[in-house]
Amino acid sequence: MRIPAYTAVTVLVAALAFPASASAAPAPVPGSGRFDQPYTGFAPAGTVLRPASPGSAGLDPGPIKAFEDQVATWENPASGASYLFPGATSLMVHDGKVVERSAGGYAVKYADATTELPEDQWVPARTDTIYDLASLSKLFTSIVAVQQLEAGRIDLDTPVAHYLPEFAVGGKGDITIKQLLTHTSGFDADPVPSLWQGYPDLASRRKAILDTKPINPPGTTYLYSDLNMLTMQLVLEKVTGKPLDTLVREDVTGPLHMADTGYNPPASKLPRIAATEYETSPPRGMVRGSVHDENAWALDGVAGHAGVFSTADDLAVLAQTILNGGVYKGHRILGEHGVTLMEENFNQDFPGDSHGLGFELDQIWYMGGLSGPGTLGHTGFTGTSLVIDPSSRSFVILLTNRVHPTRNTPSTNPARRGIAQALAQAMPVAAPGGGRSWYSGQGGATTSTLTTGPLHAAGPVDIGFSAFVNTEPTDEVSLEASTDDGATWQPLTFRVSGTGAPSGEVSTLSGQSVRAWWRVHARLPQASDGLRLRWRYTTDPSYEGRGVNLTGLRVSDSSGVLLDGNEPDAPLTSEGFRPLPAAGRR
Structure with missing residues (x-):
């Protein structure tokens, strides 16, 4: 059973000490909140998280409710192929307003890889459940790296070997800090052999990271690699003289009061921690409260690529800090320039693999309708994801235990896209001039059409309309004409x-x-x-954006107006497009 947004969100005030009213909110910006009027710049530094219903935040509650209903299906083993994970916690924020915060399913359900615990031992997922973030941990390493960049202790274009001379072995002398943070260093995806299998102790495992040879020349290839952040960890520890967990605690989670976030959580928090995998190699049994990633485990739970545990509430504070330009409740962890570097695409030579410092950018495969050139995010192997959209000052968090009790489960990407899509579609888009409009936010491998009746045209015909198009490049909107009563259509x-x-x-x-x-x-x-005209929106089977809005449809010839889409009796037939009322918001 999921805890619905409208009851769960009230707990947020006590859980995170958010203000109980919106009185502390920044003054509204004209046109704010509309998906078709994107913000520029950072949110006001004083923006703080506070609970709100979708309606009071100017959002359509329908897509948000539909997402929550869908999550219940993803959590239900009886759903067959649609079953994705035992439990999940989700959170949506728009312009500082927490419009969805819910949990459902189970944080702990299995005794081993195939056997369920007795039902009275199942532990429900809660809104304050602590999850193993897996690769979302890379963001914490990256934030510490940008802090050291701002402090002048490291430089983006300086070779790693300048800080770690022993790193230069194996042809790595030219690899730079920037290449580590953007996954263009040339490293393979993982250490081979793995750190836990190939080396007997912590010292030899750290040395193995330094000795690893790249498989590509630096700067020639994008390849997502844990070795980049493992190396970055060693750099940060060298230039600061402090271990990574201390740096994260003192410079990130401590100032932001993220009390449930860190490496190697204490035993006192075990009742709130979601279990991950039942592991036989290494023989760890059911993993709960210890990092799931074996290489991070081999480094005593503190690693540049994995190891951080957190809650949706704590991650919400971090995400809002990014939107605020590096500050939250007066506690600054980054300068605005540092945040800008995390939002800047350094990988323009590698189309499709946009990357800031640490953050992935514009990845529609999990960012869904929130994706765009400036959208930041990351995913984690355990079933976690964070998407931050500065253009709408919004973010979504989805934390799941999809590897419980085994990693051999379907991808959670439909759920990751689903939460981003829900918030994107909940945000309004208003027709210019407030006229009548049509909207399609269809799924993959479908077609929507908006078709006129027969028009009594003669001679040249002018056609005009306005379109708001937010789609994957392969999902296209076209305009077609037919002169044989719709039997055949020709693109215009x-x-x-x-x-x-x-x-x-x-x-x-x-x-x-x-x-x-x-x-x-x-x-x-x-x-x-x-003459008939048809607006046609077709999606391929993979991903979609927010969708398509059409308005201001007008067709005329020398005799006058043949069709005015703002008229309620305009001869239009819709299949897949939903008519919106004049001055309506969607």
Whole structure:
């Protein structure tokens, strides 16, 4: 059973000492909260998290409720192939307002890889359940690295060997700090052999990291690698003289009062910790309260790539700190320039693998409708994800124990995309001028159409409309014409104007890089009575953005207006597009 948002969110005030009212919120910005009017710059430094219902935050509660209902299916073993994880905790925030915070399923359910515990020993997942973050730990290492960059102890373009001379062996002398933080160093994905299998003690395991040989020349390839952050850990410890867990505690979690976040959680917190995998190699049994990742375990639970445990509430504070430009409740952990470096794409030579310092950028496969060039995030092997969208000052957190009791489970990516998609679709998009509009936020491998009835046209015909398009590049919107009562359709070319609009004549619209309305104009040199027009939105089977809005549909010839989409009796038939009322928000 999931704890619904509207009851669970009230607990947030006590849990995180958020203010009980919105009186401490920053003054509203004209047009704020709309997905089609993105913010620029950081949120006001005084922005603090506070509970709110979706409606009071100006959001449509429907997509959020639908996500919560879907999570219940993902948590239910009876769902068959749709079953993804035993339990989960989720949280959505928009402009500082916590509009969804819920939990469901079980944090602990299994005794071993195949056997369930007696039902009275099952531990329900809660909104304050502590999860093994897995690779979300890389963000903490990266934040500490940017802190040291700001302090002048490291430099992005300086070779790692400058700080760790012994690192230069094996052809690694040219690898830079920036390449570690952007996964372009040339390292393989994991240490081979693994640290726990190949080396007898902590000293030899740390030496193995230093001795690892790259498999590609530095700067030539993007390859996501734990070795990058393991090496970054050694650099940070060398230049500061402190172990990584101390750096994270003193410089990140301590100042932000993230009391449930850190490495090697104490036994006193075990009742709130979600179990992970039943491991036989190494023979650890059911892992709970100890890091799941074997290489991090071999480093006594403190590693640059894994090892951090946390709650959704604590991660919410960290995410809001990023949106605020590095400060929360007066406690600054990063300068605005440092946050900007985490948002900047250093991997433009590797399309599709955009990366700031530590943070992944614009990854639609788990960021869904929130993805865009400036969207930051990361995922973790245990079933965790964080997506931060500065353009809407929003973020989503999904923490699951998908590896309980075994890692041989389906991907949690549908759930990761689902929470991002829900918040994106909950944010309003308003038709320019407040006219009547149509919206489609369909799933993959589907088609939506909006079709006119027969138009009594003669001679040249002008067609105009406005479109808000937030789709994967392969999910396209086209305009088509038919002169045989819809038996066949021909695509039309058109010109587009507006911020970020494609230049010249095009035949389709797509993309997520710009959140702006475009005005579209097409002209048919010659048309006859019975002309039909069709707007067609088609998605491929993989991913989708927020969706497509159409408004201001107008068709005319020399005799006058043939179709005005703002008229309630306009001859339009929709399949997949949902009509929105005039001045409506979606």
